[in-house]
Amino acid sequence: MVLENKLGIANSADLAREEERISKTKAIELFETGYLDSLEAGKFDSLAKIHKYLFEDIYPFAGEVRKENIAKGNFRFAPVMYLKASLEHIDSMPQSNFDEIIDKYVEMNVAHPFREGNGRSTRIWLDLILKKELGTVVDWNKVDKEDYLLAMERSPVKTVEIKELLKNALTDDINNREVYMKGIDASYHYEGYNIYKSNDLK
16 A cells, blocks of 8 residues: 555655655755754654654655554554543653653654654654753664664563663764764664554454
């Protein structure tokens, strides 16, 4: 199933290529214009603005909370009926140290508020919090893709693994565009979601 898009593309592989090209161009703009640094760290509103900026030329739902229940494999992200409450809870979570920041990041990943593009926008959001609170960011060049995806998969149950992985990759080179751009590499995001109906939850 190809997502509804503004490009008129009906082939999923073609859409994925164009999406990556356009969103990376927009991500550079987001970084270089200083718009990213103007956002409030750790708030969903800021994440929505990041998502909108990256994907507004591609998807009509850019920056908008999803209306579908989505799953990846056997893992179901927050059901739509609980999403608003979940995002309000995440907004109120503390972010004064590394552990608190990663706990918040893990909760936002479980929420998965958008229909597509969650991983990339949320990694930028994470780096914004780390940058403003601790003066560091993740050097994604030092994070193995497979290790990251497995650790994120297990993080709703246990956060030790993802915390260890990301702590070992922290850098104070916070204004390095190359470090920033590696975080939105398409290889780090989940490929495709399943849609499930709310009555499947019963």
